[in-house]
Amino acid sequence: MSRVEEKIFYVSGRPIGRPVNRTQSIPVLVQTHSLTRIRAFKRWMKSHDFDCSDALEIVDDGCVGGGISVRAVCDLKEGDLVATIPKSACLTIQTSGAREMIESAGLAGSLGLAVAVMYERSLGPASPWHGYLQLLPDRECVPLVWSLREVDAFLSGTELHKTVKEDKSSVYEDWREFIEPLVLSGTWNLDPDRFGVEQYFSAKTLVSSRSFQIDSCYGFGMVPLADLFNHKTGAEHVHFTSVTSSSSSDDDGDSDISYESHDGESSIVNSNTRSSGKDDTNLEMIIVKYAEAGCEVFNTYGIIGNAALLYRYGFTEPDNQYDIVNIDLALVVRWCSSAFSGRYCRARVSCWRKLNYLGSANQHCEYFEISCDGEPELELLVLLYIIFLQEEDYEKLGYMSDALVNLDESTAIVKLVKATSNKRMKMDQETSGDIKELLVSDNVCFALSSLADLRESLYGSSSVEEDTKKIERCCDMKERKAYHSLVLRKCERLILGRLRDYASKRSSKKKL
Ligand SMILES: C[S@@+](CC[C@H](N)C(=O)[O-])C[C@H]1O[C@@H](n2cnc3c(N)ncnc32)[C@H](O)[C@@H]1O
Numbered sequence: 316m317s318r319v320e321e322k323i324f325y326v327s328g329r330p331i332g333r334p335v336n337r338t339q340s341i342p343v344l345v346q347t348h349s350l351t352r353i354r355a356f357k358r359w360m361k362s363h364d365f366d367c368s369d370a371l372e373i374v375d376d377g378c379v380g381g382g383i384s385v386r387a388v389c390d391l392k393e394g395d396l397v398a399t400i401p402k403s404a405c406l407t408i409q410t411s412g413a414r415e416m417i418e419s420a421g422l423a424g425s426l427g428l429a430v431a432v433m434y435e436r437s438l439g440p441a442s443p444w445h446g447y448l449q450l451l452p453d454r455e456c457v458p459l460v461w462s463l464r465e466v467d468a469f470l471s472g473t474e475l476h477k478t479v480k481e482d483k484s485s486v487y488e489d490w491r492e493f494i495e496p497l498v499l500s501g502t503w504n505l506d507p508d509r510f511g512v513e514q515y516f517s518a519k520t521l522v523s524s525r526s527f528q529i530d531s532c533y534g535f536g537m538v539p540l541a542d543l544f545n546h547k548t549g550a551e552h553v554h555f556t557s558v559t560s561s562s563s564s565d566d567d568g569d570s571d572i573s574y575e576s577h578d579g580e581s582s583i584v585n586s587n588t589r590s591s592g593k594d595d596t597n598l599e600m601i602i603v604k605y606a607e608a609g610c611e612v613f614n615t616y617g618i619i620g621n622a623a624l625l626y627r628y629g630f631t632e633p634d635n636q637y638d639i640v641n642i643d644l645a646l647v648v649r650w651c652s653s654a655f656s657g658r659y660c661r662a663r664v665s666c667w668r669k670l671n672y673l674g675s676a677n678q679h680c681e682y683f684e685i686s687c688d689g690e691p692e693l694e695l696l697v698l699l700y701i702i703f704l705q706e707e708d709y710e711k712l713g714y715m716s717d718a719l720v721n722l723d724e725s726t727a728i729v730k731l732v733k734a735t736s737n738k739r740m741k742m743d744q745e746t747s748g749d750i751k752e753l754l755v756s757d758n759v760c761f762a763l764s765s766l767a768d769l770r771e772s773l774y775g776s777s778s779v780e781e782d783t784k785k786i787e788r789c790c791d792m793k794e795r796k797a798y799h800s801l802v803l804r805k806c807e808r809l810i811l812g813r814l815r816d817y818a819s820k821r822s823s824k825k826k827l
Pocket residue numbers: 330331332333379380381382383384451452455456524525542543544545546547627628629630
């Protein structure tokens with residue numbers, strides 16, 4: 316996974332879609348057409364030994380984001396088993412007819428799975444997955460397939476702007492490097508019209524929005540039926556569980572199945588590392604929360620923020636309590652260089668890097684997370700604290716930095732603050748875990764506010780109030796791209812506002 320993807324995926328989120336009653340607005344012809352497709356899918360499931368309870372109804376009648384959804388026909392109670400899905404019926408690199416081609420080309424991850432999807436689609440009714448594939452949209456409306464003009468118009472200043480632009484070009488490069496040669500070689504008789512760059516982008520959107528991590532044997536793939544449930548984090552009704560009938564298997568017992576969160580950046584697979592396949596295992600869908608008859612039955616795609624939801628699934632959640640904003644290290648450096656000399660700034664940043672308090676996941680931290688309630692990440696506070704150290708304290712820090720590197724985070728910070736400030740810390744402050752409070756001096760608070768302003772200036776001149784008005788005027792179904800981009804932007808700006816509150820509360824506290 317690249318750094319930009321990591322920045323987008325390792326965020327938290329809680330989307331709750333707004334129920335929209337579309338029934339009256341759907342032309343009868345479209346409904347009939349989708350009914351036919353749903354029936355064909357049900358026949359396909361039957362012929363592939365799916366066991367789908369009559370208590371679930373697959374509908375296309377105007378769910379949260381449009382498209383297909385699943386409803387409860389009767390009351391569903393916790394523990395009810397509502398579906399059993401044979402793993403062998405999932406579309407993965409291993410189960411696809413393109414397996415040999417994909418593996419011999421050394422492809423894996425989302426690239427390999429996208430090729431498997433394109434391949435099965437190219438077979439039309441001859442594909443063993445035709446009954447499933449015919450129910451899927453051509454592509455998901457994620458920013459990857461927006462035009463560059465739309466990306467610039469809707470995403471400027473947001474977490475996604477740069478990422479999506481970079482992604483568009485790297486997905487194109489992947490196609491040119493790995494897929495075009497497969498077509499041109501003639502070895503696999505691939506129809507160029509089915510393996511073009513457009514088809515690859517479409518397949519990538521389906522993989523991004525519908526793939527699950529199945530198990531170590533099947534890897535990740537498309538799980539028919541499981542991928543028809545819409546998302547509601549923290550309020551989902553259903554979980555997917557992997558059931559292994561063989562006690563000698565790696566996957567003894569049950570384990571929850573999650574939506575695939577890695578983009579399979581490594582496109583080269585070592586075929587020796589793949590374990591031998593077992594077809595005697597199923598996925599089970601179990602109700603984890605009571606669902607009333609007639610209600611939509613939701614799954615969860617994980618705890619992710621709005622940027623990740625929009626990036627991967629094409630929608631956002633206005634009250635996403637797991638939303639975050641990232642502040643790039645580059646932005647901190649820019650702000651620092653405006654207040655101090657470039658040389659001063661470089662020295663302080665490299666001192667901070669040397670201290671390496673950052674924990675293993677963040678060792679090469681290039682951005683700092685601001686949580687939904689406006690709380691900055693500890694590493695940002697450490698950096699700002701170091702930036703504002705008086706020269707003599709900074710020198711002291713230089714002498715003691717080697718001794719701090721291998722300490723645990725809290726101990727190192729207590730020692731750092733003790734050595735470099737006049738504060739007399741009480742023992743309870745040292746041990747209460749309230750480490751951040753030790754670092755938020757008035758200067759640090761001032762810097763946090765300035766950073767919030769600088770980060771917000773990236774959105775251009777419109778205010779949050781103007782964004783709110785635009786959202787009210789916007790239809791989330793008809794103007795999907797504009798609507799969800801505005802929600803993303805507004806939520807990011809609200810978090811930046813809370814960061815300012817965080818800073819001002821703390822600086823005024825000190826003045827009391
Ligand atoms: C795994 S599919 C779910 C089934 C999908 N509705 C369909 O028509 O097949 C994921 C897609 O459903 C839509 N979706 C799921 N949950 C949503 C929500 N809470 N709000 C808006 N759209 C949602 C998004 O388009 C997303 O990319």
